[in-house]
Amino acid sequence: MENYQKLWISRSMNSSVYKWVIQFLKFGIVGVFNTLISYIIYFLLVFAGVHYLLAHVIGFIAGVINAFYWNKKYVFEKNEAGITKTFIKVFSSYGVTFLLSTVLLFILVQYIHMPTTIAPILILFITVPLNFLLNKYWAFRSSRKESSYE
Template sequence: MCLRKKESTLRQFVKIKNNVSLLFRKYSQFIKFGLVGFSNTLISYVTYALLVYLDVYYQIANIVAFTISSLSGFVLNRSWVFDGKNGHIVKQLLKYYLVYGSSLILSLVLTYIWIELVGVNKYLPPIINLIITVPYNYLLNKVWAFRMHKGTANVVPDGEFLDAGNANT
């Protein structure tokens, strides 16, 4: 009886492990983007909070925090998340900063709304804004800034390689 219970538990564990592995392979790019984003958010938020604590105007603190965290984000997104090492670095950098610059403007507007119009504590808007800016940044980086061009390899969500010229993603 005890042996059957152990076998059943082991089968359940293996099934869960396989499902987690399948989910990771299917969504690995988004998961990696999330991990890079989490580290950048941590860097950005600590910088923002420290500057606000030091009585730096919150919008200036937001800009400085963005600037510091975005460069590491570019390097990690280019080399690890979107595998854009074969792309033209200057074009990717310009597109990346256009995406993140527009995201910064969006964040500044939202931060103003949260603090000045809604009355939210000035430490919370950078966290609230993530609900909008994370999907915005992911999609624009994936489909535009780090998009692979014809004749280069690209990875589809399920982990299979295909020719970017024939990809419908």
């Protein structure tokens, strides 16, 4: 029975689903730090009197630079595309979710009257999964068909 369990664990760890889950977890870890950087900058600027939308833009730019570095180095290391092309795709991916989060932030703050410190946190439940999918299947997509994560 012990050999069967070892074989099952070995096959499970080599499966594409397992690798996809591990990659998503790595993306999540990078995302936590990225989000901390973005929101620390956002909150500091808001509390310093900067308009919340401008603070959102500045935090976003800092977050994208951080996310690109760590996703390229740690999460999507199988990518073979050039750094400039990949950075443009990453920036575009984050740009899509940034625009979505900005619209949602505006609606939640202006029309629903949600606090400016709570609204961005709720928006993460939409933007994080969307961002992972955009980065995985477009920005960092390997040119090789046999990618180990697909």
